Amino acid sequence: MFKKSIKAYKEACEVIPGGVDSPVRAFKSVGGTPPFIKKGEGAYLFDIDGNAYVDFVQSWGPLIFGHCDKDIEKAVIKTVKKGLSFGAPTLLETELAQEIVSMYKNIDKIRFVSSGTEATMSAIRLARGVTNKNDIVKFEGCYHGHSDSLLVQAGSGMATFGSPSSPGVPADLTKHTLLCEYNNISQLEKCFEESSDIACIIIEPIAGNMGLVPATNEFLEKCRELCNKHGALLIFDEVMSGFRASLKGASGILNIQADILTFGKVIGAGMPVGAFAASKEIMSHLSPEGKIYQAGTLSGNPVAMAAGLESLKKLKANPKIYEDLSKKAIKLVNGLKEVATKNGIALQVNTRGSMFGFFFCEEEPKNFKEVGKCNFERFATFHREMLKHGFYFACSQYEAGFICTKITNKMIENCIKTADKVMKGLKNN
């Protein structure tokens, strides 16, 4: 059923490293060949072999309204006809900025970039520049893009000065990255005892890059408290959770406010976008107002702004969408859990708004190390079998899944029925 994709993958491998432009797409952790996508439509993806899949990835989050939403498509086409990029200010940027900042009490200004990586990298520079400190605290299993100082995940042990997790990143560039375990308060406290040079904590308040593992309220409160006490800034990386966990992302369902928020793919509704936002005091340090340099030729690209604006307007006009998405996410994971239990398979599930995760393990993982103990082989078999039956899940247990408005209850029920059959065969995995 994947004949054309197998051929396409071989050809791609000749000219693109590993055949893909972003590693996770290569299906390394589940095996097999990634289907090459021809088009998307609503809840569905269609590959070049003619297979159709219910898409639970939705471009890794951005497509809240599914593929080819008519309103977003219209806004994009209207904008495209006026030119693709100007490298000069447009009204669309201000309009999207106004729509976003008006939603939050703690942010007054936002700057648009072109990816989540740029957003977090710039937010860190801003935090360092504002506090005049060098160290940053990051947590194992949280992904903040692939900039040098954030590419540190390996090893546990707080205040281990981070060692890079990729060749090509000099240790000198990660020595200011202090690594702590997610949801581990005592490690975090120790980190602040050992360094008086901490500029910021950066955290995914709802981690979606080690499966779905939300931070506890207690842990986030401690992050806030330690930042206040030591003059550090708290950065919530909402590149994935922004506009997904709720209209205001994780910030909308927590009582804790960050100093800097980073956004990404979701505000572009499928176009390449990122952004970082903070109070006017913090943002006033940014060039050209202040001295901290940050720039981008395609930043605030009009087509991306138009897509984001239309998507956000639709979401704001109908906040009930979130109730519906979240009900569907719960229906899906509860159904999966039920058929897993029926088939004697241990499965842990979680949702936050339209984000969901499931783990083949006995107890709910609270951090990266615990996620590492899940049954990855079982996940891989489950993934492959579901794909064959027309259900496209994220191709790694370290990734979250997403519901879009075009996914119906019927599709979810069919998915659960299929999962029931697939799980019967998983016992010996």
Ligand code: PMP
């Ligand atoms: N932060 C988070 C929380 C993310 O999930 C991602 C991407 N998955 C990034 C940052 C990096 O974004 P991008 O891939 O657009 O550079």
